[in-house]
Amino acid sequence: MTTAFALETGGLRVAGLRTGTPGGVPVLALHGWLDNAASFLPLAAHLPELDWALIDLPGHGHSAHLPADAAYTMPQAIAQTLAIMDALGWSHCVLLGHSMGAAIASLTAAVAPQRVQALVCIEALGGLAAPADETVTRLRAHLAALSTLGDKQLRVFADLAAPVRARMQANQLSEASARLLVERGVKPVPGGWSWCSDPKLMLPTAVRMTEAQVRDVVAAIECPAQVIYASPAQPYFPEPERSQRAALLRHGHLHVLPGHHHVHMDQPEAVAALVREFLLPRSA
DSSP states (O other), rough: OOEEEEEEEETEEEEEHHHHHHHOOOEEEOOOTTGGGGHHHHHHOTTTSSSEEEEOOTTSSOOOOOOTTTOOOHHHHHHHHHHHHHHHSSSEEEEEEEEHHHHHHHHHHHGGGGGGGEEESSSSOOOOOOOOOGHHHHHHHHHHHHHHHHGOOOOOOSHHHHHHHHHHHHOOOOOHHHHHHHHHEEEETTTEEEEOGGGGGSOOSOOOOOOOOOOHHHOOSSSSSSEEEESSOOEEETTTHHHHHHHTTTEEEEEEEESSSTTHHHHHHHHHHHHHHHHOOGGG
């Protein structure tokens, strides 16, 4: 049974879904950029033994947007993740993330090791890196986009068929997977439907760590960690970079499955088998 819930963290409403077995291994699931909690429904259905909290990260799904003068940054996301754990009453848990959520989860595991009993990262490990000599260019691009943000109009769809097709084309998703994300990612507006994600999420990232900094973070992760990549690799996280990061883990397990970026949605049974073997080895 899946139930909706909401909690308050620092005055911000965070929405999510609970499913699985209460009292089982607690798993906080963090989705990717412009996705939402529904991203993990197919995977959770194959792992009912776990106690799942599927979160809409701030600015996504049914969760509130950050205040107008606040930015979506990795330090903010780490603090928010820990605050969500506190609100759930979890002193520690498994962090399971996909893409951006995996980046947040891995950084949280590195800086708050006492809170993370195990880590599962799907299609990311550490955040996206950038060369140091791109710093000024990135800052300029961010500020330029920020200055015109208020002029942008939200796109309105007459029905859900168009946004479902858009997600299928952009992410190679099956129609069923795309519909899961779209139905939780839109809101009714005059004339139809519009995305409910915060437009600020579309801004270019102002500052990124260098690859050396990201590797320093990954090397600091103390808990057992499982990394699941889809093959072929995404252009923005290519080989050998992604495997080199995984090799830095102190207690890491790397698996590569044929598939695309949302492999946990369109191949949930295969991903679930790996996660079960990692978290529940005696029942695998």
